[in-house]
Amino acid sequence: MDKVVHFEIPADDIERAKEFYKTCFGWKMQTDPKMGYTMVSTIEVDEKMRMPKEPGAINGGMFMPQADMPHPQIFINVKDIEKALKKVSAEGGQILRNKMPVGTMGFVANFKDTEGNVVGLWRTTGKGQLASSNPLPGSGFSAIKDHLSSDDESCSMVYDRRNNEH
Numbered sequence: 627m628d629k630v631v632h633f634e635i636p637a638d639d640i641e642r643a644k645e646f647y648k649t650c651f652g653w654k655m656q657t658d659p660k661m662g663y664t665m666v667s668t669i670e671v672d673e674k675m676r677m678p679k680e681p682g683a684i685n686g687g688m689f690m691p692q693a694d695m696p697h698p699q700i701f702i703n704v705k706d707i708e709k710a711l712k713k714v715s716a717e718g719g720q721i722l723r724n725k726m727p728v729g730t731m732g733f734v735a736n737f738k739d740t741e742g743n744v745v746g747l748w749r750t751t752g753k754g755q756l757a758s759s760n761p762l763p764g765s766g767f768s769a770i771k772d773h774l775s776s777d778d779e780s781c782s783m784v785y786d787r788r789n790n791e792h
Contacts, residue, residue, distance in 0.1 A: 628702050628703060628704050628705075628710075629702065629703050630684060630700045630701065630702055630703075631684055631701055631702070631703040631748055632684055632685070632686055632687075632700070632701035632746070632748060633666075633684060633686035633687075633698060633699065633700050633701070634686055634687045634688070634689060634695075634698065634699045634701075634746075635647075635666070635686065635687075635688045635689075635698045636688070636689055636690065636691035636692070636695065636696060636697065636698065637688050637689070637690070637691070638690070638691060640657065640664055640688060640689075640690070643688060644657070644664065644688070647666070651668070653666055653667060653668050654666075654667040655667070655688065662689065662690065663687055663688070663689050664687060664688040664689070665685070665687055666685060666686045666687055666688055667685050668683065668684065668685055668686070669683035669684075669685060671685065694722065694744070695736075695744050697743070697744065699736075699744050699745065699746055700745060700746065701734070701745075701746035701747065701748045702745065702746070702747055702748065703748050703749065703750065704747050704748070704749055705749070706749070707725040707733055707734075707735050707747050707749050708725060710735075710747050711724065711725070711735055711737065711747070714737045714739075717740070718740045719737045719738060719739050719740060720737060720738040721735070721736075721737050722736040722737055722738055722744065723735055723736040725747075730751060731750065731751060732748060732749050732750040732751045733748070733749045733751070734746055734747065734748055735747045
């Protein structure tokens with residue numbers, strides 16, 4: 627059974643949303659203005675791989691809504707993204723973004739299910755660090771840059787949606 631490993635919440639007012647989730651649930655947030663993305667920590671992570679210490683817990687992110695992704699989104703970890711996308715398509719889902727790298731951390735893809743929900747697929751490479759600072763060609767996403775500090779409480783999967791393209 628494939629597991630949910632990440633979430634993203636769009637917010638029209640990031641500061642207001644950060645305060646809401648911090649006050650209501652005690653979540654920690656760190657915004658990187660250069661990336662236009664806020665990393666959301668709902669649970670402590672190990673320092674080496676930046677993965678949640680507690681089994682079953684996940685961290686996520688927050689961003690300004692995009693036309694094609696105006697609602698919260700979950701990401702499902704799969705063994706083979708291409709195989710999962712073929713299943714999604716065969717069952718009536720619509721592929722929104724094919725497999726693309728996220729630095730050296732892993733790969734991501736997005737689809738719309740039969741009910742119109744946008745869902746992400748994720749596959750970790752196991753290398754544990756993001757190294758690429760170059761935009762991913764034609765994807766509209768770019769990997770996290772090397773400028774993140776060592777005390778950064780970022781989640782393990784972050785990408786920039788500022789130049790969203792199809």
